[in-house]
Amino acid sequence: MTRIAMDARMLGEGGTGVSTYARSLAAALVRIADAPLVVRSDGARRARLLRALPPGARRLVPGGGHGGISEGLVGRDIFRVAQVHFDLYGRPLPLRAPGPPGIMHWTYPVPLRLLGWRNVYTVHDAIPLDQPDLTPINVRRHARLLRAIMRDAAAIVTVSDDARGAIAAATGCDPAFVANCAQPVILPCEPPPPPAEFAPGSYFLFCGSIEPRKNLARLAAAHRASGTALPLLIAGPDGWRAEEVTAAIAAGGGHVVRLPYQGRDALIGLVAHARALLFPSLAEGFGLPVAEAMALGTAVMTSAGGALAETAGGAALLVDPQDIAAMAGAIADLGRNDALVADLAERGRVRAADFSLDRFAARLRRFYDGLPAPRAT
Known part of the structure; x- marks a missing residue:
């Protein structure tokens, strides 16, 4: 050998x-x-x-x-x-x-x-x-x-x-x-529960580094414009130019919660129990959060085109990451349409098998x- x-x-x-x-x-x-x-x-x-x-x-x-x-x-x-x-x-x-x-x-x-x-x-x-x-x-x-x-x-x-x-x-x-x-995608057999202050299905989640490439300022604006009552939780470390991204999010207002550092197990618990993962990044090579969320049975909204759409493989809600109105509409749909969320979760599990x-x-x-x-x- x-x-x-x-x-x-x-x-x-x-x-x-x-x-x-x-x-x-x-x-x-x-x-x-x-x-x-x-x-x-x-x-x-x-x-x-x-x-x-x-x-x-x-x-x-x-x-x-x-x-x-x-x-x-x-x-x-x-x-x-x-x-x-x-x-x-x-x-x-x-x-x-x-x-x-x-x-x-x-x-x-x-x-x-x-x-x-x-x-x-x-x-x-x-x-x-x-x-x-x-x-x-x-x-x-x-x-x-x-x-x-x-x-x-x-x-x-x-x-x-x-x-x-x-x-x-x-x-x-x-x-x-x-x-x-x-x-x-390598995950524990049983994901841990989310933090006590967040009930399962009661929040949207973004996870990843805080940097311009992740498109967080537009995501926060779309979340605010969607009219949803569910908060957007942001979990991830500071990355390149994190201060200006954080300032842009804060300036827009809305129900956006920046979480403190989450260990691997805690992060998996957050993903597993989110209403949906929102990941409209501007550029990725693969998009591991998308694949992990699908494997955990969590609905996903991500960017149309490029590696993220490829990884999603038809099992996510795809949006133009530059279009705040389109993202807002998708977030509103995910917040109120239980059948859509369940369908995306099921298709995601099937797609994620390719990443075993x-x-x-x-x-x-x-x-x-x-x-x-x-x-x-």
Whole structure:
């Protein structure tokens, strides 16, 4: 069986979609690989520039695993050093690992490559390249980084057909070089109850980072215009330009409640017991909150077109995210039409089956089996 490794860079406890993806990938690798490996850093931070200066390969040594994977390969501060190395030389930092080569799956476009291995990189979206006003990422550097990792990569992985097309168009690569393996939804068997002050079905919910891309100012205005008596709860951490988004929401008034930090279990409980999830984001690579809400049997309103409509797969109420009146009408319908809410919940459960861990693992296995032979180094 071919050795398969992934990086630990995003295997934290954070609630971002990228971190959730990394944890899901680890869970899938445990199912499909005999002895998966995780590449991690020892966390040292001193003299980063000096360690990045030598142009040669760094060596990884055997070490403990992480994120549910028992075996690991460890390098000294490799993730931070790689960023400085890329700024100096414009190419990924090469790594050498003991033992036979295999497949190295990087969960993010990090400037690292494992020599002799088939390196694949998950690129979650093309937003920094085709909608740069919606992200704080340095567009020029990100474009250089993608070109650099693509030169030696065996393939690029992404999470939707929409993202696949956007990545190919933005980078000029062959669309066949980018594979869509989607993203799984992993949830507890029994979601916890919502907070005591919110009865099941008595609120609408948005969950995600507070930033312009999430379209919260328009959502709050649409909620106010809908005339619904149900409050809109907003659960998520501050993101890029959160202060101005929060100020715009507050200036409009209405029954909008910004919740304090919610742990993973509490957030799942909020989603599971909401009247509906409202997620009219302006741009996403996949839209994990939509898939999770459907899996939990919660009705969803989300954006028409793009990755969100693809993920919804006909099982959500779709709206133009730029049209406040259209969103207001959809919110009003969700607030008063029990039959609509029940129908969306049922269709959502069916659609969410496509995002099970088993199906994700099967897609990954087919993807790995179809990779070209490793390049000579």
